[in-house]
Amino acid sequence: MITDIENCYGCKACEQVCPVKCISMKTDGEGFLYPETDESLCTGCNMCNRVCPMTKDLFSEEPQSFFCFINKEKNEIKKSSSGGAFSALSRGFCDTAKLKVFGAKWDKDLSVCHEYAESLNGINVFRKSKYIQSDTRNTFSIAREFLDKGETVVYSGTPCQIAGLKGFLGKDYDKLLTIDVICHGVPSQYVFDKYVKSIEEENKSKVESFSFRNRRSVFGVRDSQCVKIKLSDGREIKRFSFKDTYIRGYYARLYYRKCCYGCKFARRQRVSDITIGDFWGIDRLDKKLNPHNGVSLIIASSEKGRKLIEKLSAAHRVKRVSEEDAVRLNKNLYRPPDYNLNRSIFFERLANTGFNTAVNGFIPRISKVKYIVSNVLPENIKRILKAGEE
Ligand SMILES: Cc1cc2nc3c(=O)[nH]c(=O)nc-3n(C[C@H](O)[C@H](O)[C@H](O)COP(=O)(O)OP(=O)(O)OC[C@H]3O[C@@H](n4cnc5c(N)ncnc54)[C@H](O)[C@@H]3O)c2cc1C
Known part of the structure; x- marks a missing residue:
């Protein structure tokens, strides 16, 4: 029987x-999944606690290497959140005839869950970040079945999901490549559903499809976090990140899962072979590059990961960078997000009202001008202005 429910990451390793x-x-009042044990059936074998990411220390102790990565296929970058690292890594590791790639996809009713793909086309559905906790369902068991048959598997997810998978597998497999994303934190499906409902009410039309991480420019300043919403009446809504309440609440850390605020995986040592994220600050190292145009940060934390990046460097734009340059502007790589003191009031409000009323007053308003200015000013000037505000 799981002993520490409060800090559970919701990876489902125990259930599987x-x-x-x-x-x-079972879903709690905030919409997050937590394990519940039927004590009349429990034999007390303690397998659940043994595989749990909370109880295990699975961090790689191998030396790490840091890279800037840009996929050679412009079209793949366009369909990806950052520099298209995930697609290139999956393709590079798998023999395409036997491809088994696991990732997070949009399911029916705009829910997010893990699934596997067996073709290169199939991995398209995993592209682009979904800022909702993905339900891993029984994918750990399916991945183990493939691995035990000697097949090659790529499994991607948040660091806690990879830790759950590794705990569940209980041993290393040469033919398994694990990829984790640098993670801010995950909101629940329930919060996202409430937000979708607010869009439907505003527009009097159903939301057919949704995507995060689209690129647009406002007066020449790039925004790679725009949302794109397709309505059933044929309309398409595109919103800059600074205009969208869900994105603003997400970056204000208002509604992450409780464990995210103390996440033990938000640190430089990683659990996966490879970690991928946005290369914020790449423009400081190379003025010709703009992180909003799609540049990935890759961290290899195993020999397997390093060899794969070496292989990819023949075809893609790969440059080794120092650890300091890689992590400087990506603080989610080394510490969990700060707790937002309005979080519990937000959830209390959300139970009784719509999304927009619940977030009202809890997320800073960002005007177009402020967004442009904050993205145009050099970092040192921004720091001086910020110090003046404090
Ligand atoms: C919840 C979340 C928070 C993130 N926070 C940061 C951050 O703070 N800093 C940073 O640099 N990068 C962050 N990222 C990672 C970044 O947004 C990109 O996903 C990453 O750089 C990969 O881009 P790509 O172009 O290589 O891959 P893409 O082709 O866009 O592939 C997306 C990858 O993300 C996985 N994925 C998508 N949604 C989910 C989900 N809900 N749960 C688990 N896995 C998912 C897919 O399986 C796939 O592997 C976050 C991603 C997610 C999902």
Whole structure:
């Protein structure tokens, strides 16, 4: 029986490993999944606690290497959140005839879950970040079945999901490549559903599809975090990140899962072979590059990961960078997000009202001018202005 529910990451490793299937995941009042044990069936084998990412220390102790990465296919960058690292890494590791790539996709009703793809086209659905906690369902068990048959598997997800997978597998597999994303924190499906409902009410039309991380320019300043919404009446809504309440609430850290605020995986040592994220600050190292146009940061934390990047460097734009340059502007790489003191009031409000009313007053308003200015000014000037505000 799981002993520490409060800090649970919701990865489902316990549910999947339980030999008597006495653990099931139940949604709490905030919409996050937590394990519940049927004590009448539990045999006390303790497998659930043994595989749990909270109880295990799975960080790689191998030396790390840091890279700036840009996919050679412009079209792939366009369909990806950052520099298209995920697609290139998956393709580079798998023999395409036997491709088994796991990632997070949009499912029906705009829910987000893990799934596997067996073709290169199939991995398209995993592209682009979905800022919602993905339901891993029974994918750890499926991945183990493939691995035990000797197949090659790529599994991508948040660091806690990779830790859950590794705990569940309990041993290393040469043919497994794990990829984690640098993670801010994850909101629940329930929060996202409420936000979608608010869009539907405003527009009197159903939301057919949704995507985060689209690129647009405002007076020449790039925004790579725009949302794109397709409505069932044929209209398409595109919003800059500074105009969208969900994105603003996300970056204000208002509604992450509780464990995210103390996430033990938000640190430089990683659990995966490869970590991918946005290369914020690449423009300081190379003035010709703009992180909003799609530049990935890759961290290799194993020999397997390093060899794969070496292989990719023949075809893609890959440059080794120092650890300091890689992490300087990506603080989610080395510490968990600060707790937002309005979080519990937000969830209390959300239970009784719509999304827009619940976030009202809790997220800073950002005007177009402020967005442009903050993206045009050099970092040192921004720091001076910020110091003046404090
Ligand atoms: C919740 C979340 C928070 C993030 N926070 C940061 C951050 O603070 N700093 C930073 O530099 N980068 C962050 N990223 C990573 C970044 O947004 C890109 O996903 C990453 O750089 C990969 O880009 P790409 O172009 O290589 O891949 P893409 O082709 O865009 O592939 C996206 C990858 O993300 C995975 N993914 C998408 N949504 C989810 C999800 N909900 N749960 C688990 N896996 C998912 C897919 O399986 C796939 O592997 C975050 C991603 C997510 C999902």
